[in-house]
Amino acid sequence: MENNLTANAEAVSEGAVAGEAVLPQKKQKKPINQQKLQDNLWGWIFCIPLIVGTVWFVYICLIAAFLLSFTDYSMIGSLPMFEYLGEMGKHLAYNEDTGATDILWWYKQVFTETIKPVGTELNQMGMYLFNTVFYMIGIPIGMILAMFFAVCMTRDIPGANVFRVIYYFPCVASTVSIVYTFRLMFSNAGVINQLFGLQTAVDGEAFTWLQLSGNLPLTWNKLLGKDVTTQFMNEPFWCQGILSKAVIIIMSVWKGLGGTIILYIAGLSGVNAATKEAAQIDGANGWQIFWKVTMPDLYPTIFYNIVTAVIGGMQIYAEPVLLMDENYLTSGYVSLIWEYGLNGMNASPSTGAAYGMFLALIIFILTMFQFWLDSKNKD
Amino acid sequence: MSNEVMNNDAPEQEKQYSSARYAWGAFLAFFGISSATHRGSKKRKKLIGDILVYIILLFGSFLMIYPFWWMLAASFANTSNLGTSTDILNRLVWWPSLSTADPDYNGAHGFFTNYYDLIVGGNNRGFDLAVPGLTFWRVLLNNLLYSIVPVVVGVITSASAAFSFAKIEWIGRNVVFYFLLAAIMVPGPSIMTAQFCMYDALNWRDNGLVLIIPGLFGSIMTAFFIRQFLYGMPTSIIEAAKIDGAGYFRIFCGFILPLAMPAIMAQGLLSFMGSWNNYMGSFIMIDRDQKSINLPHALALLDESQSSIPGGYAVVIAGSVICVLPVMILFACFQKLIISSLMLTGSKE
Numbered sequence: 001m002e003n004n005l006t007a008n009a010e011a012v013s014e015g016a017v018a019g020e021a022v023l024p025q026k027k028q029k030k031p032i033n034q035q036k037l038q039d040n041l042w043g044w045i046f047c048i049p050l051i052v053g054t055v056w057f058v059y060i061c062l063i064a065a066f067l068l069s070f071t072d073y074s075m076i077g078s079l080p081m082f083e084y085l086g087e088m089g090k091h092l093a094y095n096e097d098t099g100a101t102d103i104l105w106w107y108k109q110v111f112t113e114t115i116k117p118v119g120t121e122l123n124q125m126g127m128y129l130f131n132t133v134f135y136m137i138g139i140p141i142g143m144i145l146a147m148f149f150a151v152c153m154t155r156d157i158p159g160a161n162v163f164r165v166i167y168y169f170p171c172v173a174s175t176v177s178i179v180y181t182f183r184l185m186f187s188n189a190g191v192i193n194q195l196f197g198l199q200t201a202v203d204g205e206a207f208t209w210l211q212l213s214g215n216l217p218l219t220w221n222k223l224l225g226k227d228v229t230t231q232f233m234n235e236p237f238w239c240q241g242i243l244s245k246a247v248i249i250i251m252s253v254w255k256g257l258g259g260t261i262i263l264y265i266a267g268l269s270g271v272n273a274a275t276k277e278a279a280q281i282d283g284a285n286g287w288q289i290f291w292k293v294t295m296p297d298l299y300p301t302i303f304y305n306i307v308t309a310v311i312g313g314m315q316i317y318a319e320p321v322l323l324m325d326e327n328y329l330t331s332g333y334v335s336l337i338w339e340y341g342l343n344g345m346n347a348s349p350s351t352g353a354a355y356g357m358f359l360a361l362i363i364f365i366l367t368m369f370q371f372w373l374d375s376k377n378k379d
Numbered sequence: 380m381s382n383e384v385m386n387n388d389a390p391e392q393e394k395q396y397s398s399a400r401y402a403w404g405a406f407l408a409f410f411g412i413s414s415a416t417h418r419g420s421k422k423r424k425k426l427i428g429d430i431l432v433y434i435i436l437l438f439g440s441f442l443m444i445y446p447f448w449w450m451l452a453a454s455f456a457n458t459s460n461l462g463t464s465t466d467i468l469n470r471l472v473w474w475p476s477l478s479t480a481d482p483d484y485n486g487a488h489g490f491f492t493n494y495y496d497l498i499v500g501g502n503n504r505g506f507d508l509a510v511p512g513l514t515f516w517r518v519l520l521n522n523l524l525y526s527i528v529p530v531v532v533g534v535i536t537s538a539s540a541a542f543s544f545a546k547i548e549w550i551g552r553n554v555v556f557y558f559l560l561a562a563i564m565v566p567g568p569s570i571m572t573a574q575f576c577m578y579d580a581l582n583w584r585d586n587g588l589v590l591i592i593p594g595l596f597g598s599i600m601t602a603f604f605i606r607q608f609l610y611g612m613p614t615s616i617i618e619a620a621k622i623d624g625a626g627y628f629r630i631f632c633g634f635i636l637p638l639a640m641p642a643i644m645a646q647g648l649l650s651f652m653g654s655w656n657n658y659m660g661s662f663i664m665i666d667r668d669q670k671s672i673n674l675p676h677a678l679a680l681l682d683e684s685q686s687s688i689p690g691g692y693a694v695v696i697a698g699s700v701i702c703v704l705p706v707m708i709l710f711a712c713f714q715k716l717i718i719s720s721l722m723l724t725g726s727k728e
Binding site for chain 2: 036038040042043044046047049051052053054056057058059060061062064065068073080081082149152153155157161163164165166167168169170172173174175176177178180182184185191254257259262263265266269311314315317318322334337338341342349352353356357359360363364367
């Protein structure tokens with residue numbers, strides 16, 4: 001290979017010399033073309049694995065998932081997926097009541113599926129989406145905490161780098177290990193209840209952070225020790241799972257803090273020192289400098305953080321399911337895809353694909369909305 | 380600043396202040412804050428601020444470290460005294476001596492009973508209870524295989540693509556780049572049903588190939604970050620090598636790989652940690668009764684099988700420590716490289 005290339009390069013340079021001597025105008029183009037050919041050839045060769053991988057494992061799968069959601073694929077008894085999609089016309093989704101072909105059947109199903117935990121029927125997808133969005137409370141909390149710690153760490157003190165490392169430790173740890181540790185720490189007689197004296201907080205019983213059926217019926221009245229006669233305060237449904245959700249939020253803030261801090265430190269070190277100094281000479285105090293000079297410079301970092309946090313937050317799955325098992329009170333939206341699309345032999349990947357397509361749409365719209373807000377902000 | 384200017388005039392005016400006001404001013408001045416009566420020193424102010432910042436950061440570090448500390452202590456728990464006051468679950472652990480104070484550590488292996496049971500699989504506390512025939516060493520080997528092979532090969536393919544995007548001029552380069560970059564907009568869970576069916580048809584699922592082969596093709600995010608790094612490298616090196624007659628393959632192996640080694644190492648380490656902790660991949664794709672599951676997945680199954688056994692938590696926590704420890708050590712060794720790469724590329728993971 002190498003010899004070949006070297007020979008090629010020599011041939012090129014010889015050609016160039018010869019061309020200049022004999023026919024300067026016509027033959028000058030040839031070496032350049034050969035160089036360009038080399039560039040194009042090697043450019044493609046170097047990135048062909050990545051192109052193949054991305055197209056195969058992302059784009060083809062995306063198209064396949066989109067098509068699957070209009071068919072009636074099942075785990076057992078169906079052909080392998082690509083053959084199945086090849087004769088898709090024969091397998092379109094149909095209305096299970098009337099038997100008529102209805103390619104949007106799964107979409108109608110996923111939007112209208114209901115559950116009946118209490119007296120009234122509730123939209124299932126709505127419940128799971130509510131949980132997912134509820135966990136996003138952790139995003140602003142994490143952002144503010146990370147900003148606070150990042151400002152502390154950029155102060156000129158010895159040993160600031162050590163703190164960066166310590167705060168990043170939770171980010172590299174496995175979610176499974178973290179969840180099992182937190183589950184024990186938040187158990188009834190566990191560390192947290194002991195530390196805050198919560199063993200007798202609810203009617204003489206311990207705070208049951210992680211049991212949906214623990215000291216039931218738990219209501220807001222009981223939890224807050226109040227006696228208000230509204231439905232919201234008295235109905236157990238409105239309070240069930242709230243403590244478990246709090247644990248999940250605490251856990252995700254704790255786990256994600258280090259990464260955000262490092263991004264903020266990177267952003268803070270990029271803030272223009274000259275502007276800061278000028279503001280100081282003009283008599284601005286630290287607080288004013290932070291809001292008027294540092295924050296505008298940090299805006300891109302904050303925006304990037306929010307966008308990635310929202311995209312990641314919509315895909316929350318492992319934490320709630322490992323902590324509480326799959327249930328409508330704590331699980332995120334992605335567990336619907338798993339539960340309906342992939343769990344066991346009776347699962348219907350077509351339903352899962354329909355759920356997945358809707359998730360992709362939500363994330364796309366949220367991201368576009370954020371970019372729209374960003375562009376509006378800049379004007 | 381403005382306060383100081385005022386203070387310069389203050390002695391001339393000789394204003395009378397109440398003693399309370401005067402004491403308050405003295406109190407503030409001790410912390411370096413200037414007031415109408417006293418002038419604070421800047422040095423003192425900085426010192427007090429530094430101490431405050433240290434206290435805050437140390438408190439935060441405690442919060443960050445304590446769960447790991449507790450995890451380590453709980454992994455040594457003695458499960459023969461469940462429910463008593465020496466049961467680790469009912470106790471705040473500040474120092475491991477508290478747990479060594481238990482006189483009745485049963486078994487021949489002392490503190491390491493849980494680890495021994497997990498690794499050797501004794502007392503119905505090993506992985507074989509979760510998956511018949513599964514041993515600890517098999518799980519560890521799986522996890523190493525899933526996190527070393529795809530990461531080493533994948534980071535090199537990513538680096539080659541990054542080299543192509545950053546340093547070679549070819550037609551359609553930007554179009555291809557943005558086409559690939561757009562793939563990160565596709566959320567993983569959305570396409571996981573189709574991926575599952577595809578891997579099932581290819582028969583890659585239960586033999587674990589699903590966690591190896593897709594990784595060999597590299598990842599666009601890794602390529603993107605290495606490309607950012609390569610942009611900062613002078614092109615003249617490549618031009619010089621070309622003039623000397625080196626081909627692109629030679630340039631890549633001889634110049635790009637060594638020169639971009641910090642970025643490649645950092646990205647490789649980060650993706651190693653990601654693969655090591657990849658619970659979702661194994662959980663979604665590999666059936667729960669297979670021996671090819673990875674460590675986090677096996678831990679989750681172990682937890683399920685131990686959940687009805689009193690004291691079963693201890694062996695699960697021992698497994699959690701084994702799962703966390705290698706990446707923690709790796710991160711501690713390469714923290715400078717990883718953190719500087721994170722700050723350069725602005726990625727979170």
